[in-house]
Amino acid sequence: MNNDNSESTSYQLVATRLQEPVSGDKVRCNLCLWHCQLHHGQRGFCQAHVNRNGTLYNLSYGILSAIDIGPIEDKPVKHFRPGTTVMSVGSYGCSFRCGGCHNLEISWGVEALDELARGESTSAWVSPEKLVEAALRHKVDGIAFTYSEPAVWLEYVLDVSKKAHEAGLYTVYVSNSFVTDEALELMAPHLDVLCSDIKSFRDDFYQEICRPARVEQVLASIEKAHQLGIHVETRTNVIPGKNDDPQELRQIAEWIAAHLGTDSPWHITRFFPAYKLMDVPATPSESLWAGHEVAIAAGLENVYVYDDKGCDCATTNLPLDAYLEGDADTLHEIKKCSENCCDDEGILLKKYERERVN
Ligand code: SF4
Ligand code: SF4
Numbered sequence: 001m002n003n004d005n006s007e008s009t010s011y012q013l014v015a016t017r018l019q020e021p022v023s024g025d026k027v028r029c030n031l032c033l034w035h036c037q038l039h040h041g042q043r044g045f046c047q048a049h050v051n052r053n054g055t056l057y058n059l060s061y062g063i064l065s066a067i068d069i070g071p072i073e074d075k076p077v078k079h080f081r082p083g084t085t086v087m088s089v090g091s092y093g094c095s096f097r098c099g100g101c102h103n104l105e106i107s108w109g110v111e112a113l114d115e116l117a118r119g120e121s122t123s124a125w126v127s128p129e130k131l132v133e134a135a136l137r138h139k140v141d142g143i144a145f146t147y148s149e150p151a152v153w154l155e156y157v158l159d160v161s162k163k164a165h166e167a168g169l170y171t172v173y174v175s176n177s178f179v180t181d182e183a184l185e186l187m188a189p190h191l192d193v194l195c196s197d198i199k200s201f202r203d204d205f206y207q208e209i210c211r212p213a214r215v216e217q218v219l220a221s222i223e224k225a226h227q228l229g230i231h232v233e234t235r236t237n238v239i240p241g242k243n244d245d246p247q248e249l250r251q252i253a254e255w256i257a258a259h260l261g262t263d264s265p266w267h268i269t270r271f272f273p274a275y276k277l278m279d280v281p282a283t284p285s286e287s288l289w290a291g292h293e294v295a296i297a298a299g300l301e302n303v304y305v306y307d308d309k310g311c312d313c314a315t316t317n318l319p320l321d322a323y324l325e326g327d328a329d330t331l332h333e334i335k336k337c338s339e340n341c342c343d344d345e346g347i348l349l350k351k352y353e354r355e356r357v358n
């Protein structure tokens with residue numbers, strides 16, 4: 001299976017990078033810890049990968065939902081190349097379903113991914129080469145994969161990151177860290193910075209947003225990234241009544257100090273009401289500073305409190321064509337797969353096609 005799609009000139013389904021056959025037409029995806037096992041016609045939890053005749057494909061290779069340029073400190077990353085700028089990009093799809101997510105259309109992207117699956121999408125398609133060219137044209141220092149979970153379009157993230165490094169740009173991965181060791185190992189040589197959420201220190205919190213997730217899995221993944229030599233910074237969005245107990249925040253800080261080092265930066269951000277948590281008030285300053293206090297007591301040296309900042313939100317970005325070459329019409333042509341990997345009917349398909357092919 002050809003894994004290098006970086007020279008492609010038009011939209012196509014791209015074979016999922018980490019997949020293994022299970023039995024018959026069933027295939028397991030090993031990009032994130034869902035390890036979805038899919039039959040022909042089925043799509044994974046993230047909706048971005050589909051089984052077509054016993055092979056998994058990524059629907060979202062090269063598909064951009066958002067793009068923006070700003071300081072690396074906004075990711076938030078404070079201890080890697082401070083004062084430099086990054087081009088931030090995201091696609092569609094996430095491995096979590098956070099009740100307070102601010103970017104539903106982008107992060108879950110169910111409608112956008114359904115359109116891609118039906119061959120009716122007009123989302124912008126940008127080759128890795130064009131994206132790196134755009135970054136250089138705008139004179140940024142790095143590229144950040146954010147807004148949606150990078151693991152669920154790793155094929156593209158990987159190809160862009162390789163080209164970014166060749167061009168002298170650094171790479172940043174803003175993640176929920178519900179990813180496999182294999183995915184991390186694949187990315188590690190091409191990744192400079194991981195900014196990871198530690199959303200809570202309680203399994204019940206994680207299971208509310210992602211049924212199979214356990215705290216220890218997320219922490220193990222973050223520690224693995226650190227061991228692989230990636231610069232790691234962590235972030236916790238403090239939500240009133242959900243994860244704002246100073247005792248829990250202290251446990252997070254103690255874990256960071258013990259496993260990433262007392263100098264490892266921890267970012268404490270403010271929750272703003274959204275989606276299912278519209279009735280939860282914005283985090284009061286006192287809760288954020290209580291987190292700061294317990295973190296300092298736990299020995300952390302670099303703790304940053306953001307009274308004004310929530311998750312890495314893409315809602316105020318300029319239109320994509322403000323950054324990319326080509327007008328809106330060119331960027332937003334209908335996307336039909338240019339390959340015949342999935343037969344002549346186009347790329348797909350219903351969400352859960354029942355037909356089996358053996
Ligand atoms: S990346 Fe998507 S398809 Fe793959 S295991 Fe994760 S949720 Fe499932
Ligand atoms: S808050 Fe982040 S991890 Fe949670 S659903 Fe939104 S994009 Fe995914």
